[in-house]
Amino acid sequence: MKGDSTLWVPGTDHAGIATQARVEKMLAGLGKNRTEMGREVFLEEVWKWKDKYATNINNQVREMGASCDWTHERFTLDEGLSKNVGYTFVDLYNKGLLYRGEYMVNYSPALGSVISDIEVDYKEEEAKLYYITYFVSGSDNELILATTRPETLLADQAVAVHPKDKRFKKLIGRKVILPIVNKEIEIIGDEMVDMNFGTGVVKITPAHDPADFETGKRHGLRLDYKVIDKNGFMTEEAGIFAGQDVLTARENIVELLKSKGNLVKVEPYTHKVGYCSRGGCRVESIVSTQWFVKSSELAKKVITGYKKGEFEIVPERFEKTFEDWIYNLRDWCVSRQLWWGHQIPAYYDVKTQELLTVSLDEEAVFAKYGKENVYRDADVLDTWFSSALWPFSVLDWTPENPGELFKKFYPAQVLETGYDILFFWVIRMLLMGYEYTGQTPFKTIYLHGLILTEDGKKMSKSVGNVIDPLDVIEQYSTDALRLTCSIGNTPGNNLSFSLRDVENNSVFLNKIWNVVRFVHANIGEVTDDYSLLRAKMENNWTSFLPHEQWILSRLKSTIDNVTNGMERFNFSDAGQDLVAFTRDEFADFFIEEYKLTKTTTENGRDVLAFTLLSLLKLWHPYIPFATEELYGIVT
Missing domain, CATH: 3.40.50.620 (HUPs)
Incomplete structure (x- = not known):
């Protein structure tokens, strides 16, 4: 435009x-x-x-x-x-x-694939917090820590305390006996530990927790020792619990901890659990060989x-x-x-599964290594x-x-x-x-922002609260829907969508139609030479009546406000300025004043035409279907 x-x-x-x-x-x-x-x-x-x-x-x-x-x-x-x-x-x-290596990723057992963070939905769940004793090797000291996943302790590589925590500072570098497994693991100091949360001691299981994975990297711990596979079953490394699903293994491990005197207490606990937005299953954090940028x-x-x-x-x-x-x-x-x-486009050795090359020329790869000796990454x-x-x-x-x-x-x-x-x-x-x-x-x-339901909830097909825009358009109009989505909220904020607002905007559109019908009925077709009309406004200013000068000054102010609003991406405020000018100043005041003027002058017709054409231009980004049709009617 x-x-x-x-x-x-x-x-x-x-x-x-x-x-x-x-x-x-x-x-x-x-x-x-x-x-x-x-x-x-x-x-x-x-x-x-x-x-x-x-x-x-x-x-x-x-x-x-x-x-x-x-x-x-x-x-x-x-x-x-x-x-x-x-x-x-x-x-x-x-x-x-870009490289191929091992890293902690989100895995969806239902999809059989790694998924991104955006595909993980977090739900609050009631769980249990298990307090477990880890005995310090070679002493009478003990450390008590809390976990919601006792089954992962079989893969613990260390326990961590804050290096400035006076309660445990002297124990850093010593070892504790890992319950059930009965092997020694080190007590490490790491600033990621919150001294004021829980007991101030945390277990470090790099293969089953993203934060622990990063901690493990910092301290040179083994990162790939896992006791739960990507499908949620215990691995061979889980010993007597191998083959059990996670929940069954959890129950059995808790019973064993209790019998050995390592279980201190169990408390109810509410926490967020990640679920695959597509597969509906619980997401597993696993260390996996993948491609990374x-x-x-x-x-x-x-x-x-x-x-x-x-x-x-x-x-x-x-x-x-x-x-x-x-x-x-x-x-x-x-x-x-x-x-x-x-x-x-990566190719591997059939026998060793080792990466051979990354190439876009598959025929060249086959020629070099032999087609029967290589396979492409699936x-x-x-x-x-x-x-x-x-x-x-x-x-x-x-x-x-x-x-x-x-x-x-x-x-x-x-x-x-x-x-x-x-x-x-x-x-x-x-x-x-x-x-x-x-x-x-x-x-x-x-x-x-995002368009939410009227009560501020996310629209979801599974919940059944999605509104199809084509249904709204069929009942009201595209322009009524566009107005509803563009006016009424500030930049970056979510919009609670209401069909009542669409209906109200539909009524407002009817008002614009009525204004155009009135203008067309009273002055007929107007020139589409906008530059000519604008020149008349400038040249004839002193001969305009007070209410004509007033509407032109208000129009200029509205044009400035709308232009500034759009340039600042504040479409809502710009639109609200347009609504106020169209409804309150142009339709309800100026046109009513125009009706009272006994003799319609050429100046009056020009002011009416210029103001209306300006309005249609201003409204065009918001309601393009209506303005295009209305512009054709009046010109």
């Missing part, structure tokens, strides 16, 4: 875990499973599902009035984007910024750009969240045990990996030739997304953008 060249690229990602889980559930209802079907046949079914539901998503976006350039629609598994994904993986590996290395360029002011975050309050993450990035696990996605990449390349990849960028579209529109002026994926998507786009283009992918990051 301001004459600038713009591009809004529409598109979707392949949503690896969510899509595969949904298709597997659908196939299960038909008595099929992916293992029996095989990878190729299963993926054919996923593509069919994708084509159907991607169309639904695009229809919703179109119905909402998004002014996208649909000739540039993209999908993360498109050929061009996939080539860039493969190139990036190999390039990061060759630079030493050295995010902290990539972050150095992002931090430099941030300090130079090369990009801003709106609202500003999210800068603290951004800083907390960007300065403390852990290595990013990018491998997933799925079939739907970008298959990892895992795929985290969906966020391909999504991280989106800002430049969708502009037809390639490492050999960035292309004209990239040169014209990169970096983007604005990225708009929900605050909930600041870490998962925004930061990773920054990492890849700086690494592969040398600059920020966007100058402004605008983070909007």
Whole structure:
């Protein structure tokens, strides 16, 4: 509307875990499973599902009035984007910024895959807190610690106290006898221990707890000794408890601790437990061999750009969240045990399972090692990996030739997304953008809130409280829905969605229609030469009646307020200013005053026409369908 060249690229990602889980559930209802079907046949079914539901998503976006350039629609598994994904993986590996190693990850037994933090839902649960005695070796001293998972003590590698805790400082470096196992483990000092929580003593089980894993790394403890497998059963290392599920083993271990005099007491305890948002099962924290990106290395360029002011975050309050993450990035696990996605271009020795090479040229790999001697990694990449390349990849960028579209529109002026994926998507786009283009992918990051139910709860299909926007549009209108979502909350805050608000906005839209009908009935069609009308307002100012001068001054003030609000991404306040001017000043005062004027002058008609056309222009970003139709009526 301001004459600038713009591009809004529409598109979707392949949503690896969510899509595969949904298709597997659908196939299960038909008595099929992916293992029996095989990878190729299963993926054919996923593509069919994708084509159907991607169309639904695009229809919703179109119905909402998004002014996208649909000739540039993209999908993360498109050929061009996939080539860039493969190139990036190999390039990061060759630079030493991507590696295969062991790390603590979230594992979903139901999906059989590693999952990201965003796919873990935490629920408060009633549990038991077990207080257990660990006897200090070679003395009469004892340490009492509390745990909700006594079954993991079989894999303890140390117990920890705070190095400044006077109660235990003298014991650091000594050993305790691990109950049941009867082996010695060291007492270590670590500042992660909260002296004021519990007994001030904690067990360190690196293979079964993320915090313990980091502690274990700091102190050189064994990290891979695990007694629970990825499916929630006790391993051979669990001795007499091997093969038992976790809950059964817990009961048996508690009974054994009690009989040996190591169990001090049991208390009720409320804590949060992670569940897989897709599979519904409890998430296990396990040490697993996966592919990782050295995010902290990539972050150095992002931090430099941030300090130079090369990009801003709106609202500003999210800068603290951004800083907390960007300065403390852990290595990013990018491998997933799925079939739907970008298959990892890594090849292994059939006999030794050792990694041979990372390459995009499969034929060259077969020629070098022999096709029968190698196999390709079965895992795929985290969906966020391909999504991280989106800002430049969708502009037809390639490492050999960035292309004209990239040169014209990169970096983007604005990225708009929900605050909930600041870490998962925004930061990773920054990492890849700086690494592969040398600059920020966007100058402004605008983070909007989430749309919640009327009572402030998250919408969820499983709960059954999701509102389909197409249903709302059918009952009211797209413009009424757009108004409801854009007016009434401050930037970055959640919006409690109410159909009553949609109805009220629908009534307000009727008022705008009535205003246009009145103007059209009284002065007929008006010129669409806005510049001509504006010149008349400036040239004839002194001859205008007081109420005409007043409405023009109020219009100018409203234009300034709306422009400033939009430039600051404060669409709600800008919209509320527009509502107030349209309803209270233009419709309820000026038009009523106009009706009372016995003789309608040419000046009066010009002021009425100019004000109305200005209003339709101001309203167009909010209610494009109505304004386009109304503009056609009056001009």
